[in-house]
Amino acid sequence: MLYRPDRSVEAASAEITGTLPTSIAIRLGDIAHARSGDKGGGANIGVLAFNEEGFEFLLSTLSADRVAAYFEPMQPGEVRRYELPNLLALNFVLPTVLAGGGSRSLRIDAQGKCLGQILLEMPLEIDPQRFARCARR
């Protein structure tokens, strides 16, 4: 799982010289699954870690600000994050991301069905050993 075509040059060179890289590039979807849908003019994205270590990592890494910055081109509004440790999940609410909502939006994804998949493509940096633990389902 560590050998990825999108790994950084540093990671690749560390591999050649035999030292372990301190962090590697992954996508959120390597350690979590998600579901999204519309809520009026906005949408929510539930993000579920595969395991507890992954949830701890998401708690510290996947802030509301970070999700807001990622979705900035879609003008998500003031992103709110809710924590559900019992489900190892975070719920993000993006109040204006649908540009008018299911009934008015002209966009191909008027109902926010793709937002979960988009968020799972978010690039993240993580310690490789920690990644191995977070990726376990």
Add this chain to the structure above:
Amino acid sequence: MPTITIGNAQGFWGDQPDAPARLLEQYPALDFLTLDYLAEVSMSILALQREREPHAGYARDFVDVVRSLAPAWRAGSRLRVVCNAGGLNPEACAQACGRALAEAGVRKRIGIVRGDDVLDLLRKNPGEASFRNLESGRPLREVADRLITANAYIGGRAVARALDQGADIVISGRVADPSLTVGICVHAFGWSWTDYARLANATVGGHIIECGAQATGGIATHWLEVPEPGNVGFPVLEVNENADLVVTKPRGTGGEVSLRTVKEQLLYEIGDPKNYLSPDCRVDFSTLRVAAVGPDRVSVTGAGGSAPPDTFKVSATYRDGYSASGSLTIFGRDALAKARRSGEIILERLRRAGLECERSEVEYLGANAAARGILSSPVLLETVLRISVADPRREVVERFTRELAALITGGPQGLTGYAAGRPGVHPVFAFWPCLVSRERVIVSTSVSGGG
């Protein structure tokens, strides 16, 4: 401990038409079946149908469902059905179902739930504070003359009452989706309407099954690994008198009930998980315990519950002009640049004709259109140019649909995919969420037929 089973075989209006009969065949002991037909915009479609024909205004597909269940009922099934297919006209829906049952030689008692329609109330009080748009804060006055529908999301009480009165089929309008399940549970177990912990866990059960196959593998992140999605089993809840739930599906069907599918569906279309509002109670998801308890069996217990707000949410819709959306496929070298230029040409032509649309959107499918600006596009040899416009004036939108075709001869080489002809012009129904105090919504039930 006595347990009841509640299935769902219709997650939205347009779901698999034979799913109800198939679910009953696969799970003959099923006690109750819930069917959900209403989304935010469905009501306005029903309103247009009723404008043309006074006996319309309900989900006609439900009559076919009733007909499809008749053989099982004749063979002795005790299944009872609870749905919101009544839309704007539960009486007409009940009459049509009554006729279908009579033709099939089945005697069933049909219950009707009325009172969710608050359109007159909103029309007469456009200045009222609670009718302001919940999201934008704008006063209803701005759209009051264009209102088409307004329905309060009512709770499960009327459903329970109709079942208590002996209904085998309950036809309602805008009962909140999870409240169909809650009403069934209160009827079956006699819970108090202030037993909020039980109501809350039942509400969670209704929330899980209300979108049908979404609980059993549909739209799961790992959908490619879900077994036999083409033969997906619809969800079944086993509920006991403590409101403890097990989510499952019929044996021998495709799909999957697992921690992954159930937890994803728990998070579907929710806001603050500690304050999920239903007409029956406030639900706290943060105390839920979810556990795999067998093959395709997941238990869900421990929802927190408290008293609901003293208002109902209202789902209103109003006319908001017209829209059209057209697509053309462009194949070849520099496909994306060609698509961009084609889109610009169309909008520029409308501008030059003095018919600029109020809103327009140009997208390039295949170029990560759904994630535009977030995920960059790969180099493409093929893209679908999708142009959408909206305007209060129908003639402007119509002109757009005529401009599109000119690209066939004047546009880039490799442009194709126009065989479907001009795109249609559709009225836009916008959504107006607001609140209404409970005492102004008079809900009633009646049960008739059968014997």
